[in-house]
Amino acid sequence: MGTSGRSGGPNPGTPLVPSWLDDAPAAPPPAGDPAPQPPPPDGTPPPVPRLPTQPAGPLPPLPPPPPPDRFRAARSNFSRFASSSGSDGRSLRRAARDYVRAGTGGSRNATRRMGSSRSAARGMLGVLRDFQREGLNATLRRLNLADLMGRPLEEVFTGLTDVVCKDGGSIDEGIALDAWLETVADLEELNVTDPAALTAEQMRDIFLTFIAHTIEGRLLQDIGANGLKVAADLAAIEAFENQLRDYIRRSVRDSFSSDISMPASLSDRQIEGIVDRTYQDAWELLVTWGDAAG
DSSP, rough: TTTOOOOOOOOSSSSHHHHHGSSOOOOOOOOOOOOOOOOOOOOOOOOOOOOOOOOOOOOOOOOOOTTTTTTTTHHHHHHHHOOOOTTOOOHHHHHHHHHHIIIISSSHHHHTHHHHHHHHHHHHHHHHHHHHHHHHHHHHHTTTOOTTOOOOOOHHHHHHHHOOOOOOOOHHHHHHHHHHHHHHHTTTTTOOOOOOOOOHHHHHHHHHHHHHHHHHHHHHHHHOOHHHHHOOHHHHHHHHHHHHHHHHHHHHHOOOOOOOSSGGGGHHHHHHHHHHHHHHHHHHHHHHHHHOOO
């Protein structure tokens, strides 16, 4: 992972799901300005209108504190995996399992932690759907990206970065951005050559590749810092990152059960459901595989 940088990962006091990762509710439409009141006949200024006061309600309860040292087992197993130059697959399976179960409190919380990544996945799948529904050029014009019409594949997808990747928390936003740019770099490997003629299978492959990159990025940021420190050299780091990437890609592909064979027919609500289900199913499979490792 490149542009997001490395961090020491969250400390034990970090909430299981930071509040800024939750989807914000839609704001109510602003009320119109009140009609001006005519001045009284005697010329005295009209009274200043008083804003209505809202009754003070009880504050929401504070979330329970997270379990102490909840990342310890995941980080220890990940460090063992890294120090083996990627050969200790059993430690990797345990690390991913412990991250989901103990570190985040389960697959549902792990999915909610994906914040900007989920938003970007929805945006990406929505754009790919519109490519098929409206056509490439019509979609680019609607997005004010008409200058990308006729450009090479990689330029078109790179130009969509600001459409796909929205603002979020600094680390979370960086994970989504890195994942998108790495997905663009993988297009040739995915045999994608023409953005105007994407098949449903190619759209699925792009989508799942992005999901896998974001999960990899989340694991590296939250439990991977110590692993990078214990790896012997650059070759060892590359070896264990390749093993990690292959493992996460397998989990995403093997757990995927949604039907996107007709992407043009997908509604925004269906896309949201597909994204969340894909993340949750992948996290759950990582727990299952970790349990099988003993």
